[in-house]
Amino acid sequence: MTSRVLVTGAAGFLGAEMIRQFVSAGTDAVGTTFRRPAQVPIPTVKIDLRNAVASQELVAEVRPTLVINAAYSSADWEITAVAPAHLATAAHAVGADFVQVSSDVVFAGGPERYTEDSAPCPVNAYGAAKAAAEVAVRACHPGATIARISLQMGTLEGHIERFVHEVVTHKRDGVFFTDDVKYPAHVADTARCLRELAGRPGMFHLPGADACNRFELAELVCAQYGWPTDRLRPGSRLEAGIPGPAQVHLDGTRTLAALQSPMRGAREFLSPDT
Structure with missing residues (x-):
């Protein structure tokens, strides 16, 4: 059972929703911010996650049982591709579960359907950064949960x-x-499914x-x-x-079949x- 969760990207749309849900469920939560303040019901920690030492010190101090990385920047490779490795390494060191929020931008698009087994084929820098983060997280935390999402609304x-x-x-x-x-999804549905997926190793898809x-x-x-x-x-x-x-x-058929939470x-x- 999750006793303390660390959510990065607390100023973001999904990160803020995840914190609100954890707090509502009575879970002790800590959030991080970088450039913008967060509108969440808990104090947050301002941190540059590109700094490996700072990330490791934060996780060691908070001692979470779960880390959810919802932080990203479409214009910053270090934040999107490198910082997740720092966090995954730190989470693994303290025995915490780790959830990496990835994206459908790891795929080029086309008539085919992309399942959890489909290989990434990004066509822009942001997609490449997200794909790189997936590889790094797997290497740094073998038990990590990686969840690809679509537009959040x-x-x-x-x-x-x-x-x-x-x-x-x-x-x-x-x-x-x-x-x-x-395949746009309601942010509250995505947050609920991510909470349900925490602790399950592997690749998952959460489309609307x-x-x-x-x-x-x-x-x-x-x-x-x-x-x-x-x-x-x-x-x-x-x-x-x-x-x-x-x-x-x-295509999230396999993922959604194993979840109780629906994706509208x-x-x-x-x-x-x-």
Whole structure:
């Protein structure tokens, strides 16, 4: 039974939700931040996880039974690819379980479905960093849990919801790609499943139930909140020349069959009736 958990990335969307759930369940939790303060119900520790010694000292001081790494930066290789190795090493040294939050960006995308056994094939630097972190974590903590997730949504704090709101309120212009397909999930569902997976070694996939492109998601967000849709413009990632994976069909059939917690689809949790 988890007696103390250390959650990195407490200022992030998923990290903050995980801390809220642990606190609600009565679990002693410690969170870390780096550049931004966290809106969570516990004090947090500011730390640069790229510093191996600092990470090891923190874990040794906190003595967690579980470490969940939800920290990342799409523009910083060290934070995304290297810091997880420091944390996994430190967790292994104190006998703590370790959960590495990975991403569907480790895949290039295409018509095929990517299972837990599919080999990473990233097409951009962020995907390569996430794939490198998976390898490093396995080497540093053989019993680690690695969970690949897709887009996280569900509240107005989510990146997608905030982006749509800024577009429809004339704060910025934006194009929503119709050729960028994901399996978005509610952040609360993902957090619950990650908690359930803790302590289970191996690779796991946590997609939402529905495949949606980004234009469809924008329409669903507008319908849920009653926002106008006249400023939503469809476009193509390919035509825009923006590199990144498209049509990533993350298959979580095997993972979800072993879990009690459900993963809802965007058409359910973004329903106006929800």
